[in-house]
Amino acid sequence: MPETEEKKLPFDEKITVEKWKFVSPEEYKSKHKETIKESFWLSIASELDWFKKPQKAYEGKFPFLKWFPDGKINASYLCLDVQIKKGKKDKIALLWIGEDKKERTLTYNDFFKLVNSLSFAFKNRLGLKKGDIATIYMPMIPELPATMLALSRIGVIFSFVFSGFGSQALKDRIDDSGSKIIITADGFLRRGKKIYLQKNVESATSNSNIEKTVVFRRLGEGWLKDKKDIFADDLIKDVPSDVFVEPEEMNSYDPLFILYTSGTTGKPKGIVRDTGGYMTILWATVKWVFDIKDEDIFWCTADIGWITGHSYIVFGPMMVGATQVMYEGTPDYPHPGIWWEIIEKYKVSIFYTSPTAIRLLMKYPEENVEKYNLDSLRILHSVGEPINPEAWRWFFNKIGKRKCVAGSTWWMTETGGIIISHTPGWELIPMKPGTNGMPIPGVSVSVRRQDGSYAEPGEKGFLVIDNPFPGMPLTIWKDDRRYEETYWKRFEGVFYTGDFAVQDQDGYIWVLGRADEVIKTAGHRLGTYEIESALTGYEGVAESAVVGIEDKEKGEIPIAFVILKEGVSPSDTLKEKLKEQVRKVVGPIAVPKDIVFISKLPKTRSGKIMRRLLKAVFTEAKIGDITTLEDEASIEEIEKAYRELKKELGK
Numbered sequence: 044m045p046e047t048e049e050k051k052l053p054f055d056e057k058i059t060v061e062k063w064k065f066v067s068p069e070e071y072k073s074k075h076k077e078t079i080k081e082s083f084w085l086s087i088a089s090e091l092d093w094f095k096k097p098q099k100a101y102e103g104k105f106p107f108l109k110w111f112p113d114g115k116i117n118a119s120y121l122c123l124d125v126q127i128k129k130g131k132k133d134k135i136a137l138l139w140i141g142e143d144k145k146e147r148t149l150t151y152n153d154f155f156k157l158v159n160s161l162s163f164a165f166k167n168r169l170g171l172k173k174g175d176i177a178t179i180y181m182p183m184i185p186e187l188p189a190t191m192l193a194l195s196r197i198g199v200i201f202s203f204v205f206s207g208f209g210s211q212a213l214k215d216r217i218d219d220s221g222s223k224i225i226i227t228a229d230g231f232l233r234r235g236k237k238i239y240l241q242k243n244v245e246s247a248t249s250n251s252n253i254e255k256t257v258v259f260r261r262l263g264e265g266w267l268k269d270k271k272d273i274f275a276d277d278l279i280k281d282v283p284s285d286v287f288v289e290p291e292e293m294n295s296y297d298p299l300f301i302l303y304t305s306g307t308t309g310k311p312k313g314i315v316r317d318t319g320g321y322m323t324i325l326w327a328t329v330k331w332v333f334d335i336k337d338e339d340i341f342w343c344t345a346d347i348g349w350i351t352g353h354s355y356i357v358f359g360p361m362m363v364g365a366t367q368v369m370y371e372g373t374p375d376y377p378h379p380g381i382w383w384e385i386i387e388k389y390k391v392s393i394f395y396t397s398p399t400a401i402r403l404l405m406k407y408p409e410e411n412v413e414k415y416n417l418d419s420l421r422i423l424h425s426v427g428e429p430i431n432p433e434a435w436r437w438f439f440n441k442i443g444k445r446k447c448v449a450g451s452t453w454w455m456t457e458t459g460g461i462i463i464s465h466t467p468g469w470e471l472i473p474m475k476p477g478t479n480g481m482p483i484p485g486v487s488v489s490v491r492r493q494d495g496s497y498a499e500p501g502e503k504g505f506l507v508i509d510n511p512f513p514g515m516p517l518t519i520w521k522d523d524r525r526y527e528e529t530y531w532k533r534f535e536g537v538f539y540t541g542d543f544a545v546q547d548q549d550g551y552i553w554v555l556g557r558a559d560e561v562i563k564t565a566g567h568r569l570g571t572y573e574i575e576s577a578l579t580g581y582e583g584v585a586e587s588a589v590v591g592i593e594d595k596e597k598g599e600i601p602i603a604f605v606i607l608k609e610g611v612s613p614s615d616t617l618k619e620k621l622k623e624q625v626r627k628v629v630g631p632i633a634v635p636k637d638i639v640f641i642s643k644l645p646k647t648r649s650g651k652i653m654r655r656l657l658k659a660v661f662t663e664a665k666i667g668d669i670t671t672l673e674d675e676a677s678i679e680e681i682e683k684a685y686r687e688l689k690k691e692l693g694k
């Protein structure tokens with residue numbers, strides 16, 4: 044959140060709307076208190092359709108906990124077979140809209156059939172079996188959720204790499220996960236242009252352990268590199284259309300997927316997600332936060348490649364048999380009213396999007412919204428980054444017409460499901476512009492000082508989760524130590540989120556942004572490491588440091604500081620080439636807005652780059668605001684570096 048807005052957050056504003064029943068913050072807190080016990084989660088879990096119902100909440104050596112350890116479950120079974128058993132065979136699961144306005148409608152039965160054919164082919168034709176790992180690198184097409192459900196049906200752990208990532212980012216994730224198969228598509232449409240995903244796959248896999256590439260056709264322009272590769276439609280061509288693949292009975296703690304996310308230092312971390320705990324928190328939050336009813340039309344605008352899409356497009360909404368909308372395109376293409384047009388046309392009632400998209404769309408003339416009838420909407424939520432009060436007001440007033448619940452759900456890749464929110468499907472507290480609300484039932488959070496003590500209301504501190512919760516990670520893939528150190532040691536025994544937050548006098552949480560060097564751009568999480576490696580991988584670059592700079596629309600955007608090798612001269616052409624390098628290697632979302640050539644990077648004695656100082660000098664902040672920010676450096680060091688930097692940047 045921009046510093047200026049952060050300083051005057053509307054802690055005292057309480058907004059209610061007519062159609063909904065609200066409780067006071069005190070009532071919420073007292074009801075919530077009752078839910079902080081293990082038996083609470085066990086009773087929620089028992090609402091799911093297990094092969095074997097669990098009798099225990101969790102066990103194991105903290106923080107490596109196994110949730111519902113004696114339970115047997117299958118995620119694909121919950122999303123498909125259970126829906127059919129409940130009579131939802133012909134209910135529409137997905138209304139898909141291509142950027143080219145092509146439409147496809149799939150019922151639960153359509154999904155069931157497609158998933159069974161895919162599972163059959165994955166198992167019998169590709170030899171995939173329980174415990175194997177597969178990489179998914181796919182765009183937003185209906186075959187994507189089908190692929191995830193087909194793999195989980197047979198117990199194959201998938202690792203999804205967002206289709207916006209470039210070839211090196213893809214390769215690093217393939218190598219780390221150790222997967223031998225990649226499932227992809229020939230490409231997709233982005234703002235009228237064809238993006239050929241297979242090109243990235245080829246350069247990522249030419250020197251890897253990948254033995255097989257499966258290619259779905261979206262553009263109809265795919266190709267096969269060699270005999271080992273296969274088109275997905277050929278793979279399932281002669282599978283009998285009524286084939287049934289028995290879902291594997293998984294332990295609750297068996298991994299469902301790995302999802303890489305960026306940390307402060309080093310390579311991305313593969314967050315390993317369990318099955319039973321994850322499905323339980325999704326089940327609960329889909330009801331409490333989204334209040335999904337049988338007649339609702341749900342639309343989450345995220346890409347499935349991020350945790351938001353895994354949880355609230357695929358597994359969450361499908362396990363309650365919801366009808367969903369999925370749009371291939373960007374929010375303002377082919378026109379800036381396209382989202383509102385879709386809401387009107389398909390009568391979307393629950394809408395889940397990002398602050399960046401809201402800030403982008405609120406810049407367009409109002410008639411882009413006014414033209415459409417948005418009366419079907421009843422619940423609005425955003426996610427991914429703090430929503431500034433101004434953007435929240437626009438969302439609530441202009442889109443929700445002051446009659447919807449509008450919230451900002453806080454959570455992260457690591458939590459699997461929503462942790463802090465407004466819960467219209469449980470007890471609903473009044474809204475406040477920009478707040479995250481309160482923790483969901485069964486989870487307790489707090490704001491701490493450096494030393495672990497509790498911050499006072501109104502005092503900025505670090506957000507932690509106080510108790511173990513279903514949906515917590517199993518570990519970091521192949522790195523138990525890093526998992527424990529990163530999340531459970533910063534404040535002994537509680538989960539460290541990496542976020543700054545403040546709790547107001549009513550107990551509402553307001554997450555302010557990252558406390559570390561992770562960059563959140565358009566809600567996406569980027570580590571500095573990958574961008575810096577891309578830059579130093581370019582001929583002529585000696586060293587680099589990347590920082591996130593405040594941006595009105597995207598929250599933050601990366602800026603790169605680059606030291607060139609002796610004899611290489613800075614130029615605008617070189618800047619463009621470096622940007623192109625980042626685009627290719629990491630992906631379009633990581634491209635720095637600016638490249639600043641510099642002769643020396645400010646470092647602490649131990650060699651750590653003072654990124655906050657770079658950021659501050661670049662944005663012309665005062666030295667007084669900086670000296671408290673760098674943990675490891677002395678004031679003298681910082682002041683000296685500050686003077687040198689200012690001189691060099693001519694500020």
Ligand code: WT7
Pocket residue numbers: 304349350351425426427428429430451452453454455456457479540541542554555556557563566567568
């Ligand atoms: C980080 C997690 C959760 C799915 C998408 C992002 C920030 C997320 C909010 C919100 C303020 C938010 C935090 C968090 N964040 N939602 N509603 N208000 N900040 O998942 O990529 O793992 O990023 O996103 O900084 O730590 P992610």
